[in-house]
Amino acid sequence: xxxxxxxxxxxxxxxxxxxxxxxxLPFLANAALNKLDDSAIFEASGRLAFTTDxxxxxxxxxxGGDIGRLAVCGTVNDLAMNGARxxxxxxxxxxxxxxxxxxLEQIVQSVKKATxxxxxxxxxxxxxxxxxxxxxxxxxxxxxxxxxxPGVDISGANARxxxxxxxxxxxxxxxxxxxxxxxxxxxxxxxxxxxxxxxxLVSQMLQASSRVHCLRDPTRGGLATxxxxxxxxxxxxxxxxxxxxxxxxxxxxxxxxxxxxxxxVANEGKMVAIVDPADADKVLAKMxxxxxxxxxxxxxxxxxxxxxxxxxxxxxxxxxxxDMLSGELLPRIC
Numbered sequence: 001x002x003x004x005x006x007x008x009x010x011x012x013x014x015x016x017x018x019x020x021x022x023x024x025l026p027f028l029a030n031a032a033l034n035k036l037d038d039s040a041i042f043e044a045s046g047r048l049a050f051t052t053d054x055x056x057x058x059x060x061x062x063x064g065g066d067i068g069r070l071a072v073c074g075t076v077n078d079l080a081m082n083g084a085r086x087x088x089x090x091x092x093x094x095x096x097x098x099x100x101x102x103x104l105e106q107i108v109q110s111v112k113k114a115t116x117x118x119x120x121x122x123x124x125x126x127x128x129x130x131x132x133x134x135x136x137x138x139x140x141x142x143x144x145x146x147x148x149x150p151g152v153d154i155s156g157a158n159a160r161x162x163x164x165x166x167x168x169x170x171x172x173x174x175x176x177x178x179x180x181x182x183x184x185x186x187x188x189x190x191x192x193x194x195x196x197x198x199x200x201l202v203s204q205m206l207q208a209s210s211r212v213h214c215l216r217d218p219t220r221g222g223l224a225t226x227x228x229x230x231x232x233x234x235x236x237x238x239x240x241x242x243x244x245x246x247x248x249x250x251x252x253x254x255x256x257x258x259x260x261x262x263x264x265v266a267n268e269g270k271m272v273a274i275v276d277p278a279d280a281d282k283v284l285a286k287m288x289x290x291x292x293x294x295x296x297x298x299x300x301x302x303x304x305x306x307x308x309x310x311x312x313x314x315x316x317x318x319x320x321x322x323d324m325l326s327g328e329l330l331p332r333i334c
Contacts, residue, residue, distance in 0.1 A: 005099040010129030019127060023105050027112040032088070032123035040123035042088060044147060049084035051075060052143040058332035060107070060137055062181045064173075064192030065268075067140055068107035070334060072114035073197045073268060074219070075144040080199040081215040081271065083154040083206060084146030089115070090124040094139040097132045107138070118197035120144070151210060158213035159234035161304040164280035166273040168201065168287055169194070169295035171223050172251040175265035175330050180254060187250050196269030201290045208286040211276035218272060219334055221325040224263040226272055227310045228324040231302075238310045240300030240322075263312075264325050266333045274302060 032040040060067040173194040218226035287293030
């Protein structure tokens, strides 16, 4: 086999089959995928959640992950944010001619590790190859399906006045890891992406309380945009305390250097949870007990005042409106 991807690898002929059989099947094999039929067949019952997303991150390898891990975690998390237990994913790859086979294999290995951690399987997929210059190395598209347990009703429209706002950990890690890699920035400690599957953390939170009203992962647009989305969907106001929002010192320093606000920087392994006040402490304790929630914090609450707006109480005392992100802060971040 060649050491780089050829246009013929996307022809549907011998080289296409060789690529699938050498790179994808050895790592992602399961009963549904191995049949190589035009669609996968599986059994499911109850309410289902379905999502799809595309990943165009630059660079495709970054501290703490790569485009393969990012694609799996992003899709798993989108399902988990509605309380669904992820079951199966599909994976489609658009590969630029000349992309190294060794790097493709490394990414598929990363996909495998992420699916094993999240306990999901890739049961369908597709591969296309485009001319040099028609794509930037590799684009991935994933879709996912999951089952919502009985009694779970989580939506961005469910926040109520008096609810507490929880955050699962430090913000800005992913975006700054990507930017530091692009710009060649070096810090005393390595900045790594927080890219992680959150479905098991969500499952533990739901064991602690049936009154988790909203979940959302603050990816593009960061925490500020996510809080605005929730306040507008639920037609409520949200008040957050700046002093309670966890930010790593390295991330804060990098943001100051780059002229960025951590509130708007992307995350790929964090979530916002809006929870009934009676259960907030229980849920927070459960989050802190999990590896992906050890830095969780109660950062604010929902109010009936100023519906559709987010107010930040600053370190210095005054309050200010925090709006949605306007424009493109960090392109090609996920």
